[in-house]
Amino acid sequence: MSYVLILGAKSDIAKAVAREYAKNGYDLYLAGRNIAELAGFKTDIEIRTNRNVELKEFDMVDFTSHEAFYEALDPKPLGIIVAAGYMVDQKIAQHSLDESLKTLHVNFTGCVSILNIVADDFEAQKRGFIVGISSVAGDRGRKANYIYGSAKAGFSAYLSGLRNRLHVSGIQVMTVKPGFVNTKMTEGLDLPAKLTAEPEEVAYDIFKAQQKGKDILYTKCIWKPIMLVIKHIPEFMFKKMSI
């Protein structure tokens, strides 16, 4: 039995990822807040795949609980996928310390807290994979979304360092940078259809890339050249732009 642990399992991307891994023979720990809400989803996966699904209560911003949470998992997971995410409108976030901190904690500090613990375990066992779902928003701060973007930038940098550290132990660390995805989080936003992925597409890309041992995944792949351009716009121009 090989379990994959998915944190923030209630998100649309996480659910699609869960189905993809279960379809390919993995058992699942689905973790998040008020996780009992996923009872129907657990049944769904069991009917679809006959895999084991266990629901685990987990709070990304309750840092001190993380050690006990991971300790209690038996057997330990073969891989972890961090899919927790929180985004509010930039205008709300920039005028509210609470919202700013929540954005930072869910998308960054909480991930650091739990991954520190998981990394030590994987390193000691010399096996495992870590997938962090960051965002293209972390590649460059924009006025439209820089609180969320800076949290994701921090997470991307953390994953990069972790990859560097764990490489010698044979542990894969993959950074996923989705562009626009059609989810609850983006509902009501006017997203360009050609650049927007369905959660199922993102999940399929993640599974395929993880199995191939990739380091960084842009999904849809069109976002790789787009972000390459955006990252290279000189600052004196970028600061005048609205993108």
Place this chain on the structure above:
Amino acid sequence: MNLTSWGLYPHIKNRSFSFNSEKSLNKVLEGVKACIPYGYGRSYGDSALAENIVYCKPYNYFLGFDEKEGIVHCQSGVLLSEILEVFVPKGWFLKVTPGTKLITIGGAIASDIHGKNHHVEGCFSECVQEMRIMLANGEIVTCKKGDELFLATCGGMGLTGVILDAKIVLKKVNSKNINQTTIKTKNLKETFESFEKYAHMPYSVAWIDCLAKGENIGKCLLMVGDFADDGDLNFKEKRKLNIPFMFPSFALNNLSVKAFNWLYYKKSPEGESKQTVDIDTFFYPLDAIGNWNRIYGKGGFTQYQFILPKEVSYDGLKEILGSIAESGKGSFLAVLKLYGKANANYLSFPMEGYSLALDFKIEKGLFDLLDRLDKIVVQYGGRIYLTKDVRVSKETFEKGYPMIEKFRAFRRDNGMDKKFHSLQSKRVGI
């Protein structure tokens, strides 16, 4: 958001609302003035297009499976392809399936879809044991065969409420393969004779060459088949080819369609031949090419599908095929099917007879041609399939659907006419 359906025509600006619980759906319904449920966007025309849509695809849990009876209970956003992926390896198949598996359960019910076995198994509603629907006022009602809500909802184009979940009866199969016989005919008379000769076969469908003229009118490839009994249930979902860009709109013209039809017809041996093919090849040949709708270019296309009562099918089809050949407008795909008895649902399309489905690129003069064809269809007592339609007039629609008044009254009595509207329902005055 810019929204369209499978025909890529029309495009409209709209707002999309999804839901993941009964509570959140209730909120959506309370919050909008009027809306229409939208599944996977595979109906061809404007039946699921409106200013506000309720996007049902993400509402897609399997809720249970009765292994003894083969009854799957699932939410309305589950795709037929997902049901096949899970249950074909266990020896179950859909009792009724259309020519694409990329539609939701909710869509299958709302269109009361049919397949190559209509003359044997009837419409999709036949395999719906029961379903739950959220009505305009947020009330959730369970209905089954015989209930008026069931009669109105199956084939009701989403105009009675939002289907939440349904229990679907599957059929036992012992293979993922189909033994197929292909019959090549020379004209419409032979085509009809072959349909009758093979009426005992559970599955049958014919591809017609619409550009054939004179005595060749109605020549076709008729494919009939049934499941093999070889115990091979190794069915896996294939990743599919994609047409990644729009074809320029001049790519499909009279000549290229002629060439396609000629090749398609030519490569098949004379008379009868036998093949063994899998589920995907037999039932869903076009699903293998994702976004095949793009070959018609940016302007989009429509599918004209009509049905004629059996006793006049031959004459009517001959007249219509003649008109199309005369007009010189090419149809890539023309599919002829035999149907069994009509059911009691208010707006279901099938009746005992033959239907023909033709794809046309949207271009100048097309709607005039289709209006002319409508006249012939009405004159022979036939009707147009709403799921494919984007342009039919209120008058033509009403003549084809004698139970429309019952449907309208049912909507009025239950406040559905205030809450659920599509571009199509407004056009034809449902």
